[in-house]
Amino acid sequence: MLRLLCLIIFVSLSGCASNPSCNKTPELSWANTATITADIKTLTSSDMAGRKTGSPGAALARDFLQQRFQQIGLEPFQGQYQHPFTYHSSFSNKVGINIIGVVPASSPSDNWRMVIAHYDHLGGSNKRYYPGADDNASGIAGLLQLAQHAAKQTSKVNLLFIATDAEEPGLYGAYGLTEQLALTATTPQAEQIQLAVNLDMIGRPNRTKAIYIEGLRRFSSAVEIRKTLTQDNQLCIRTQQPKSFDGSAITVDYLRASDHYPLHKAGIPWLYFGVPTHRDYHQPTDTLEKLNINFIAAVSESAYQLLKIDTLLLQNSH
Numbered sequence: 561m562l563r564l565l566c567l568i569i570f571v572s573l574s575g576c577a578s579n580p581s582c583n584k585t586p587e588l589s590w591a592n593t594a595t596i597t598a599d600i601k602t603l604t605s606s607d608m609a610g611r612k613t614g615s616p617g618a619a620l621a622r623d624f625l626q627q628r629f630q631q632i633g634l635e636p637f638q639g640q641y642q643h644p645f646t647y648h649s650s651f652s653n654k655v656g657i658n659i660i661g662v663v664p665a666s667s668p669s670d671n672w673r674m675v676i677a678h679y680d681h682l683g684g685s686n687k688r689y690y691p692g693a694d695d696n697a698s699g700i701a702g703l704l705q706l707a708q709h710a711a712k713q714t715s716k717v718n719l720l721f722i723a724t725d726a727e728e729p730g731l732y733g734a735y736g737l738t739e740q741l742a743l744t745a746t747t748p749q750a751e752q753i754q755l756a757v758n759l760d761m762i763g764r765p766n767r768t769k770a771i772y773i774e775g776l777r778r779f780s781s782a783v784e785i786r787k788t789l790t791q792d793n794q795l796c797i798r799t800q801q802p803k804s805f806d807g808s809a810i811t812v813d814y815l816r817a818s819d820h821y822p823l824h825k826a827g828i829p830w831l832y833f834g835v836p837t838h839r840d841y842h843q844p845t846d847t848l849e850k851l852n853i854n855f856i857a858a859v860s861e862s863a864y865q866l867l868k869i870d871t872l873l874l875q876n877s878h
Contacts, residue, residue: 582790582794582795582796582797583793584768584769584796585769585854586794586795586796586854587793588793588857588861589792589793590709591705591856591857591858591860591861592708592857595701595704595705596701596705596853596856596860597848597853599628599697599700599701600693600697600698600700600701600763600848600851601848602624603621603624603679603692603700604692604693604848607620608620609683609684609689610682610683610684610689610690610691610692611679611683611692612681612682612683612684612728613654613656613680613725613726613728613729613732614654614655614656617689618657618680618725621679622642622657622725625659625679625700625723626642626659628704629721632661632704632707633711634661634663634711635661635663636660637661637662637720638747641659641661642657642658643658643659643660643736643737644657645657645658645732645733645736645737645739646736647726647730647732647736649729649730649732654726656680656725656726657725658722658723658724658725658733658737659679659722660720660721660723661707661721662719662720662721663707663710663711663715663718663719664718665715665716665717665719666714666715666716669716669718670748670752671716671752671871672717672718672719672720672748672752672753672754673717673718673753673754673755673757673866674721674755674756674757675703675706675707675720675721675722675757675758675759675863675867676703676723676734676756676757676758676759676819676820676823677696677699677700677702677703677722677723677724677760678696678700678723678724678725678726678728678734678760678819679696679697679700679724679725680725680728680733681695681728682728682842684844688844689844690842690843690844690846691844691847691848692846693763693847693848693851694762694763694764694838694846694851695760695761695841695842695846696759696760697763697848698761698763698764699758699759699761699762699833700723700759701860702762702859702860702863703721703723703759705856705857706721706860706863706867707719709860710864710867713868715867715868716871717754717867717871718748719867720748722737724819727760727818731818731819731822733819734820734821734822734823735822737822737823738750738822738825738826738828742826750826750827750828751827753828753829754829754871754874754875755829755830755831755866755874756820756823756828756829756830757830757833757866757867758818758819758830758831758832758833759833759834759863760817760818760819760832760833760834761834761835761841762834762835762855762856762859763835763851763852763853763855763856764838764850764851765835765852766835766838768798769855770795770797771795771796771797771798771833771834771835771855771859771862772797772798772799772800772833772834772836773797773798773799773832773833774799774800774820774831774832775831775832776799776831777799778829779873779874781872784873785866785869785873786799788869789863789865789866792862792865793858793861793862795859795861795862812837814832818832818834820832829874831866833863
């Protein structure tokens with residue numbers, strides 16, 4: 561009996577040792593919670609009135625993001641931060657504008673990695689509007705944290721930071737980006753992009769206090785990548801979103817749910833960071849005070865590991 565008990569304990573300890581550590585209150589190293597809060601407060605303000613594509617609020621959001629990109633020290637992409645694209649919706653042609661900044665590699669490189677997050681939301685008026693704090697001011701705040709930290713470091717690859725427009729009506733900003741990458745000779749070609757990290761709703765973790773990462777199972781080196789993501793702050797990670805939430809039976813196709821899908825169709829390896837949909841999703845109640853700012857900071861620090869991860873771990877995607 562004693563020998564059996566010892567064997568059970570050994571197996572249990574071995575199993576724990578083989579799994580990444582998980583800390584529901586991860587410690588932060590460099591992410592700035594005050595800056596995250598300030599960025600989200602600005603993006604969710606009544607002046608921006610829900611940041612609907614083509615609205616005055618969206619224009620204010622772009623001005624703010626361009627100012628933040630300049631403040632951080634990101635270089636304009638192809639000489640400019642704002643990159644218009646056209647799309648067809650509701651029987652008419654419309655225009656959206658992506659914001660793109662660059663951290664060049666420390667020495668010349670043809671390889672690129674990108675971080676994307678959509679800044680648009682559902683709109684409204686300054687009396688009743690959709691703040692979109694989690695969807696997706698949280699992702700934009702995370703992108704800005706990654707960009708600010710990356711701008712102070714050296715990088716072996718070029719880094720693109722893209723705040724996309726018109727995600728809500730149909731992922732049009734990401735489609736516009738892939739068209740630009742494919743058709744313009746002076747942009748990085750799709751095969752040169754080693755990885756795209758999509759941050760979309762990273763501010764409202766459920767009871768597990770975990771970030772859900774879609775796409776990880778597509779990598780042959782998924783175990784090693786996951787260990788890299790958790791090595792500093794032990795952020796809890798799940799690789800499959802729950803099929804129901806808030807007592808509902810709604811299911812979401814997470815492959816097609818956000819801006820990584822156009823990149824997936826273009827053959828670009830991707831990872832999507834997000835939380836399960838909650839009761840304030842696409843509601844006027846998606847507000848700043850309901851966000852877990854420390855969690856956004858921890859996700860930002862964890863996602864940054866992907867910008868410097870060994871290239872060999874990204875070459876075996878399937």
